[in-house]
Amino acid sequence: MHWGIDLTRFSPAPADNRRAVVRIVGSELTKIAGDMAKIHDGDVIEYFVFTTLWVLNSSHLIGDPRYAQLRSIPPDALRKPASLDELRRALPMPDDILQTYVKRLLDKGLAEELSGKLVVPTAVFTRPDMLNGTNELYDHLVHLVTSLRAAGFSFGD
Numbered sequence: 492m493h494w495g496i497d498l499t500r501f502s503p504a505p506a507d508n509r510r511a512v513v514r515i516v517g518s519e520l521t522k523i524a525g526d527m528a529k530i531h532d533g534d535v536i537e538y539f540v541f542t543t544l545w546v547l548n549s550s551h552l553i554g555d556p557r558y559a560q561l562r563s564i565p566p567d568a569l570r571k572p573a574s575l576d577e578l579r580r581a582l583p584m585p586d587d588i589l590q591t592y593v594k595r596l597l598d599k600g601l602a603e604e605l606s607g608k609l610v611v612p613t614a615v616f617t618r619p620d621m622l623n624g625t626n627e628l629y630d631h632l633v634h635l636v637t638s639l640r641a642a643g644f645s646f647g648d
Contacts, residue, residue: 511642519635523628530624536584540592541601543582545611547573561625564616572608 524535531537548570552558558565579589593609596602602609615621636646 506643508643512639512644515635515638515642519631519638523631526627526631527624530620536588537592537595539582540578540589541596541611544573544578544593544596544602544609545616547571547577547581548610561622564613567610567613570610570613572605572610574608578609 524538527542528535528538531541549558549565551571552565552569555565557563575590575593578593579586582589593602596611597604597609601615602611604610616625640646
């Protein structure tokens with residue numbers, strides 16, 4: 492025994508389940524994208540551009556307990572507008588496609604331009620379809636975690 496640790500006992504090496512885990516993640520991400528695209532008339536690219544934009548607007552609020560609950564939506568004043576360059580870096584795609592989708596989001600009222608930057612306003616997240624989408628995405632994440640655990644993936648718990 493060294494420092495109170497029995498160095499003669501070994502824990503079995505965890506099984507290599509990487510391919511199974513990647514299949515689960517890929518499958519669930521595909522389902523998530525398809526289901527969330529319903530809010531965007533079935534357009535998965537619009538979903539990705541929209542989601543990337545609101546993530547850029549609100550990622551600084553991750554971990555803030557004031558905005559953890561379903562209806563605790565951060566106000567516009569706390570949203571960080573994102574430049575088109577930030578959006579390009581976060582979501583690499585051909586510029587003409589990105590600009591087409593940004594214009595579409597602006598035209599639909601799903602985004603606004605403020606001083607040359609883009610923001611998804613708070614009011615968008617209060618819509619019933621968006622609240623339902625949040626619940627649906629949460630359900631997908633619960634299923635993902637359950638499936639990963641069933642495949643032997645450990646979250647360190």
